[in-house]
Amino acid sequence: MDAGSARMVVILAAVAVLALATHSQQRSAHPTVFTSADGAFQFSYPASFEVCVTGKLEPCMNQAYIPPCEDDAIVCVVYPSKQSEDSSFGAAAFQVREIRTERETMTADVCVTPYPTETPAGISAWPAFQISAQHPAKMIRGVLFVHGISGQAAMSHWSTVDLYRAFHRQKCYELSVSESGTNPRVADPPLKTLTHAQQKDVDESLSQILNGFRFLK
Secondary structure (H helix, E strand, O other), X not given: OOHHHHHHHHHHHHHHHHHHHHHHHHHHHOEEEEEOOOOOEEEEEEOXXXXXXXXXOXXXXXXXXXXXXXXXXXXXXXXXXXOOOOEOEEEEEEEEEEEOOOOOOOOHHHHHOOOEEEEOXXXXXXXXXXXXXXXXXXXXXXXXXXXXXXXXXXXXXXXXXXXXXXXXXXXXXXXXXXXXXXXXXXXXXXXXXXXXXXXXHHXXXXXXXXXXXXXXX
């Protein structure tokens, strides 16, 4: 490669990096603010994301084989997937839930304890989530949350969830960031996977929403 070609490669790479940075800045420069109906919490998210609330969750639930939202979510915000049909990417989302219990009074200890999941068939032998060994807690806007992790797999599909629980004003709140996809080897040729830049955009976008969450009262 001669000197002229090398300079051209450097220039094109710089332009690509600048374009990606500009895209990220433009998206974060015009956030949409979500405030819960009861005025308890607030967070910001990019206007291009799809937002669904209690009673109207179906559009977000149907984004992937493994739904990115729980059916009892207060709010769910889904990353705008523009991947082609031959991509292994499923969905990614941020959601807020209130964890409730009918068997006992909700307390701080009950809130952060990973009890086994109850299903119509009975009680699962596994806890609903595991406390992260590497990062067991996270401070978000001055509130300490317990950090749990969970995941599932079915029919060549998978999902991972990072959840954060805190007992605030006698209520148990759970924030979570999830991502799902398909095993790329189920197809021939294999499905495309996210590039490093695409995965970074997904991760940073959801992280910004999570870290911007705050209680208003």
